[in-house]
Amino acid sequence: MAEAHDFVAFPASTRRARVLAVDDDPDNLKVLSTYLSLEGYEVATAGDGLSAIARIEAGDIDLAILDVHMPGADGLEVCRRLRKQPRFERLPIIFLTADRADELKETIGLEAGGDEYLHKPIARRVLALRVRNLLRLANADREQRLMAQVAHAEKLAGIGQVAAGVAHEINNPLSFILSNLSSLRLYFQDVSEVLAAWHRSPAEGLAKEAELKLESTLADVGPLIDETAQGGERVRRIVQELKTFSRTDDESLEPVDLADVVRSTLLLTERELSSRAKVVKALEPAPIHAAQRQKLHQVVLNLVVNAMQAVEARPLTGAGRHSIALSTRTEGPNAVLAVSDTGAGIPEALQRQIFEPFFTTKPVGVGTGLGLAVCSMVVHRLGGTIAVASTVGEGSTFTLSIPREAEAS
Numbered sequence: 360m361a362e363a364h365d366f367v368a369f370p371a372s373t374r375r376a377r378v379l380a381v382d383d384d385p386d387n388l389k390v391l392s393t394y395l396s397l398e399g400y401e402v403a404t405a406g407d408g409l410s411a412i413a414r415i416e417a418g419d420i421d422l423a424i425l426d427v428h429m430p431g432a433d434g435l436e437v438c439r440r441l442r443k444q445p446r447f448e449r450l451p452i453i454f455l456t457a458d459r460a461d462e463l464k465e466t467i468g469l470e471a472g473g474d475e476y477l478h479k480p481i482a483r484r485v486l487a488l489r490v491r492n493l494l495r496l497a498n499a500d501r502e503q504r505l506m507a508q509v510a511h512a513e514k515l516a517g518i519g520q521v522a523a524g525v526a527h528e529i530n531n532p533l534s535f536i537l538s539n540l541s542s543l544r545l546y547f548q549d550v551s552e553v554l555a556a557w558h559r560s561p562a563e564g565l566a567k568e569a570e571l572k573l574e575s576t577l578a579d580v581g582p583l584i585d586e587t588a589q590g591g592e593r594v595r596r597i598v599q600e601l602k603t604f605s606r607t608d609d610e611s612l613e614p615v616d617l618a619d620v621v622r623s624t625l626l627l628t629e630r631e632l633s634s635r636a637k638v639v640k641a642l643e644p645a646p647i648h649a650a651q652r653q654k655l656h657q658v659v660l661n662l663v664v665n666a667m668q669a670v671e672a673r674p675l676t677g678a679g680r681h682s683i684a685l686s687t688r689t690e691g692p693n694a695v696l697a698v699s700d701t702g703a704g705i706p707e708a709l710q711r712q713i714f715e716p717f718f719t720t721k722p723v724g725v726g727t728g729l730g731l732a733v734c735s736m737v738v739h740r741l742g743g744t745i746a747v748a749s750t751v752g753e754g755s756t757f758t759l760s761i762p763r764e765a766e767a768s
């Protein structure tokens with residue numbers, strides 16, 4: 360059965376709308392059918408509530424007109440049963456009754472899920488207009504949902520191949536967040552019990568504390584909270600990085616100088632960097648005609664963070680000091696940026712893999728493995744290249760080269 364999130368079935372635009380008329384009086388049914396046919400609708404009929412439901416469930420009915428009083432399942436009952444099924448939540452339904460106007464009955468009909476509550480005898484023109492208006496609304500609604508689904512599908516395509524990996528990456532921290540929360544809930548219960556015992560008497564309080572081993576429980580709480588927070592932070596980072604993968608954000612293109620991007624990245628990071636390494640800058644103008652500044656900012660940040668982590672991974676003995684160098688320049692038609700470090704280096708066998716999404720050699724909680732994948736995607740969209748040169752135990756250099764006249768594709 361169709362679920363609420365299923366793709367919307369779009370009625371073939373070429374076919375005429377099909378209206379189901381339901382009445383236990385054959386004469387009424389005939390009049391109604393004639394009216395509707397004259398208005399150009401396809402008409403289906405049913406003589407009682409249950410066959411009306413069966414006919415609607417068979418599909419292809421665009422609107423139903425229900426007599427209220429019928430033996431067996433009456434119109435209200437039919438309407439309620441249909442509304443319980445997600446695929447008929449939005450089916451336009453008109454009640455048509457021989458009763459005299461009665462506010463209470465009308466309210467009940469509309470509460471049962473009817474869209475209109477009309478009285479017999481009804482002028483053909485009025486009925487036709489009500490039917491037309493409801494069908495028009497239903498079509499607009501269907502179209503809107505279809506557009507939303509298309510937009511959604513495009514967004515997913517933008518995230519593309521990383522989606523499956525993302526689910527996995529997010530699932531890990533989420534599962535320990537959830538399991539930590541349930542431990543914390545139990546701990547909280549213990550604490551409440553002990554507190555209640557203390558309120559009764561100090562002796563009971565102490566006894567309860569011992570019984571529930573409160574001391575070890577409390578010692579566990581801090582690390583549990585820290586771990587949970589780290590998990591949340593990790594999910595947040597993954598989501599943040601993923602935004603770069605999505606093509607739907609529409610940051611505008613502007614002229615960007617890589618030297619400026621480096622300067623602004625260092626504004627945020629230089630303090631941190633210089634506590635671990637000597638920061639060497641050689642920033643010549645390296646302008647690009649049209650790019651997304653924010654994305655380039657993220658590229659430089661990812662490279663700088665990697666460099667920082669690489670130098671941390673290879674502590675120097677003695678008085679030696681690591682260095683992290685950033686340089687920008689133009690080279691022929693290209694703007695070039697290089698980030699070098701004297702850190703751990705990368706084994707040759709891994710030098711291709713490091714650009715793949717989720718490839719990381721860092722412990723859980725440190726790396727997500729998205730940094731270089733993001734860099735490479737941003738650079739490739741600008742028609743540029745990213746390369747690495749590295750020797751284990753000596754350091755690495757990442758070099759980006761982007762055509763200056765590039766426009767992001």
Ligand SMILES: Nc1ncnc2c1ncn2[C@@H]1O[C@H](COP(=O)(O)OP(=O)(O)OP(=O)(O)O)[C@@H](O)[C@H]1O
Pocket residue numbers: 661665666669700702703704705713714718719720721725726727728729730731732755
């Ligand atoms: N400057 C570097 N020196 C040594 N190894 C590096 C360097 N930059 C990247 N790497 C290696 O490449 C791997 C992938 O890097 P990437 O930036 O894509 O992910 P990460 O740093 O592990 O995690 P994230 O950037 O998502 O926090 C790293 O785990 C590391 O092994």
Ligand SMILES: [Mg+2]
Pocket residue numbers: 661664665726728729730731
């Ligand atoms: Mg990284």
